[in-house]
Amino acid sequence: MSDQRISGESNPPPEPEGMSRRSFLRNSAVFASGLAAVAAGLSPLLDIENFPSLQEFMQKYYKEMTPEEMKKVLERIEREVERQYGIRPHVRDLKPLDGVEYVYCLNLTRCIGCRKCVHACVAENNQSRNPEIQYIRVLQMQNGSFDMEKAVHDYNPEKVPEKGHFYMPVQCQQCKNPPCVKVCPVHATWQEPDGITVIDYNWCIGCRYCEAACPYWARRFNFTQPEIPADRLNPEMDYLSNRPRSKGVMEKCHFCLQRTRAGRYPACLEVCPTGTRKFGNVLDPNSEVSYILKNKRVFIQLKEELGTSPRFFYYFDV
């Protein structure tokens, strides 16, 4: 301490012969603990899983990628999914079909509220199981009213349907005039020519403006790293639809793009035990949906007064 006191009084102090043992020890203690503190302060960074690779970080916007670049990206996604889940997936980038505009029709007379569509969707689209992310919300409505304030979505009786209620599944309505697309500050979500509003999960910054803008509560946010058991992973994937998402990105129903652009029906339709759900190309006059829109009592587009012009129609029999 003595030399320190002297050096404190007289500046500039000439260091006598290098550093004293005492001050060296103290200084190194300060230095070591400072280092430890900095390391500890940075330690939450260790919790970041799936830190983006350089290739992912440098990846271009979906619409700007050339086919060769997209091929590399799809290979990278396949590699990463295999590393994480131990299953080599088949990731594609299906483009919209010419002369196709998808429309969904849902028969409110037939729906019994069994929620099979909800879980078939989760299985098909690799949604997080914990915390749960589900694209479809089945509302139990009071007979004779469309008061959504009185709708219940966590009903769980022994048997459905219950007397005095009807059931209205709500999912992304694939609006013609989508408010979610308008608010996206980075153009990470847009409407495709076949009417599906898609999200580039690598371009989404997670601001959740679209979630706030959607009047149908159709968008879901990954607040944590999604958890999918490897044995429940669906290996048939598409870039814009059901490839595994990461923490901090938005997702939503995309009419099972990986199936419908390959000509197949969406998963929610195929699992429906009552044939409530109908899907097809509205530009084809012979499709089921054209028949329904022409001949059935197509009762509502949900919240049509908002001018979103959904491609999802609710109708009644008789």
Place this chain on the structure above:
Amino acid sequence: MKDSVKTTIVLNVLIVVFLALATGFLLKAWGQPAPLQQIPLVDPEFIKTATVRVSYSELVAAKEDLSDFDCYGCHEKGKPPVLRFDDKHMLIIPEEHKDIVMGHGRNNRNNLCTNCHDENNLERFQTRDGRELTFSESPELCGSCHGPTFRDWNAGAHGRTSGYWNRDMGPIVRKDCVSCHNPHSPKFPGRQPAPPPHILHPPTNPAPVAEGEH
């Protein structure tokens, strides 16, 4: 107090604070998100696409046991079965057909077997307009009374579909009426719903929600 002593004290206090912080960070003593509640995986039964019943044509296609449809294994040919009714004009279902629930139509009015079955050839159906149909032609039979539904079914608007919406890319799979409806009691039965969505952090002590509040 001299400046150097002050400096030493401040430095030492800082060291202690930083070390405590370091220990805290490394032991993750605070600021950690609450652990997620376990959510059981959904029963795969709920995501199966099988229909609730199996139709005659599907049984034939799957080469299943068709002995239930062999009427003349028990009945006698050329001798129409005699229907018996109780004092309320309700059909008495014979012991051999106890598994049949007569629930077709409201008010129990449609309780006559021969409305659909041909009494002269039990392995055929008969329609009101006199057509004879086989067991695999059930949509025609049902459609002879349920015209609008038959029309919708033909257009693909009633009943289940699977396969390909785009007929150029693959076939569409349609189901017969009896793949979903029990012909003797056609109202679609209620079923257990799949589990409802789970709350991320369920309230430990749920407060009662006052009327009119959200």
